[in-house]
Amino acid sequence: MSGYRYQPGSSHLVVGPGGGVLTSDGPLALRLWPLIGRGSPIAALLDEALRDGLGRLPDLLLFEIDSGGARVIVRGKRSVRLRLGDGEDVRIDGDAVRTWNEQVLAVPISLSTGPDADHGLPLVAGVVLADGFAWSAGDGSDAAGIGPAPTDAAPVAPVSINKHAAEDPVSPAALAAAFVSAAAAVTPLPAGSSASDIRPEPADVVPTPTPTQTVVPESIPSPSGPAASALPDTRIEPIDDSFEHLFESTVMRSVEDAAVRAADEPASGPGNAEPLVTVGPVVQNSQPERQGDHDGSTIMAGQLAAVLASTGDPVPAPGPARCPTLVLSTGQSVEVDRGVVIGRRPHIDRVSGAEIPHLVTVPSPQQDISRSHVAVRPSGDGFLAIDLGSTNGSIIRRADGAAQVLREGAVSDLQFGDVLDLGDGVTAVLRAPS
Numbered sequence: 001m002s003g004y005r006y007q008p009g010s011s012h013l014v015v016g017p018g019g020g021v022l023t024s025d026g027p028l029a030l031r032l033w034p035l036i037g038r039g040s041p042i043a044a045l046l047d048e049a050l051r052d053g054l055g056r057l058p059d060l061l062l063f064e065i066d067s068g069g070a071r072v073i074v075r076g077k078r079s080v081r082l083r084l085g086d087g088e089d090v091r092i093d094g095d096a097v098r099t100w101n102e103q104v105l106a107v108p109i110s111l112s113t114g115p116d117a118d119h120g121l122p123l124v125a126g127v128v129l130a131d132g133f134a135w136s137a138g139d140g141s142d143a144a145g146i147g148p149a150p151t152d153a154a155p156v157a158p159v160s161i162n163k164h165a166a167e168d169p170v171s172p173a174a175l176a177a178a179f180v181s182a183a184a185a186v187t188p189l190p191a192g193s194s195a196s197d198i199r200p201e202p203a204d205v206v207p208t209p210t211p212t213q214t215v216v217p218e219s220i221p222s223p224s225g226p227a228a229s230a231l232p233d234t235r236i237e238p239i240d241d242s243f244e245h246l247f248e249s250t251v252m253r254s255v256e257d258a259a260v261r262a263a264d265e266p267a268s269g270p271g272n273a274e275p276l277v278t279v280g281p282v283v284q285n286s287q288p289e290r291q292g293d294h295d296g297s298t299i300m301a302g303q304l305a306a307v308l309a310s311t312g313d314p315v316p317a318p319g320p321a322r323c324p325t326l327v328l329s330t331g332q333s334v335e336v337d338r339g340v341v342i343g344r345r346p347h348i349d350r351v352s353g354a355e356i357p358h359l360v361t362v363p364s365p366q367q368d369i370s371r372s373h374v375a376v377r378p379s380g381d382g383f384l385a386i387d388l389g390s391t392n393g394s395i396i397r398r399a400d401g402a403a404q405v406l407r408e409g410a411v412s413d414l415q416f417g418d419v420l421d422l423g424d425g426v427t428a429v430l431r432a433p434s
Helices: 026-037 042-049 115-119 140-144 172-184 301-311
Strands: 004-015 019-023 060-066 069-075 079-084 089-093 101-105 108-112 121-123 126-136 325-328 333-335 340-343 358-361 374-379 382-387 394-397 403-406 411-414 419-423 426-431
Touching (some): 019 026, 026 042, 042 060, 060 108, 069 079, 069 089, 089 101, 101 358, 108 115, 115 126, 121 126
Parallel strands (some): 340 358
Antiparallel strands (some): 004 121, 004 126, 019 060, 069 101, 108 126, 325 333, 340 374, 374 382, 394 419, 419 426
C-alpha cells in the first residue's frame, strides 16, 4: 500500500500495510486493528467479523491490495469505486445482496469512497473516525513524508560523576561559622563617603572547591564544656582479622577417648575386651529396586519405534497432506481443498466464513469468459464442475476423448485428467495428488 487520505466523520477507518476496513461498528474496528496491523489476509478479517454470526454483521467495506491484485468485500450501504490500470472504473455496491459483494480485480491505481475523500487528511496506518477515504498509488511519498525532517543531534560531552561527593558532606555548623567569619572581615565605610569613592583592590583568587573537597573555616568556636586536654585518653585496640582466637592448642587424643559410654561402663582395656560375634553374609533383597512410579510394563512413545522394529513390522513414516490440484493454462495452480470459482472477475454473494472458495481471475481478451464463469468443488469422494450462468458455457474433455458441454447452470462430475475448456484459450486440468 502507498498512502491514504480520509474525511473526518463518525465511522471507523482502520488501515494497515496491506489493506483495511471502514465500518460503523467501533468494537469490531478495534478487534480488527491487531490483524490489520500485522498484515493478516482478508479471509482472517472476515472470520473475525463473522464471530458473532452473519445476522450481527454490520455494514462494512473490507479491502486488500497487493502486487497480485485487489480483493474487495462490500456489505450494506457501503460502496467503493476503483480505477484500474487500463483506465476502467469499477463501482462495487453492497446494498443489492443479502450477505456481501466480493470481487477480485487487477491492481488498481486508485480507490475511493466518494469525490471529496481525495482532498482529506493524510494517513499512513492506524484507527481514525472517518466518513470516507481514498487511496492512490502515487500518494505514498506524500503520506510517508509528513512530519518534521530529522536533525542531527549535537554531540553530548561525557560527564564524570564523582561517587565520593555524597560521602563527605559539609556540616551545617561549619557553614554557619564560615558565614560569621566572612561577615566579620567586612570593613565598614568611613563617614561621608560613598560606595563610588572606594576603588576595589585586587583580591586573591580563591579556587573553587571541587565536589570532593570540604570547606572548613579557620576557626570554629568550641562548644561549652570541659577542655579537650581534660578528657581521658582513649585507647583503641587493634582489630584482629585472623580466626586464631576461635581455636585452642591442638591436643593429641586416642579413638577410645571419643567413644560415648554410660556412666557405670568401665573403661576399655586389654583385659576387658569382649569376644567378637561372627555375623553371617548379608542377604540381598531378591526384588529389584523400583525407580520412580514406573510399573515396568508401560511403553513410552519414544520406545514404540524400537519395539516395532524388533518385531519386524515396518514403521510408517508420516507423509505430507495430499490434495488434488487444478492446473490452469495461465500458469496458475490451485489446491481443491474447497470450492474454486474461475472467471474474468470472480465474486461470491452468499457463503459462510468457513466455506469461502478460492477466487481465480483469468484473462479474456475476447470477453468469451464471464465474470464468474464456472466453479469446481469437492463432493464426497469426487469433484463437481458447475456452470455459474455463464454466457458461452464450458466444455469438459474427458481423458478417453469424449466431450461434454456445460452451460446454463448445469452440473457434471469431474475426474482426474479431465480438461475444462472455458474459452478464449483458457483451460483447467484436474490433477490427482502427487
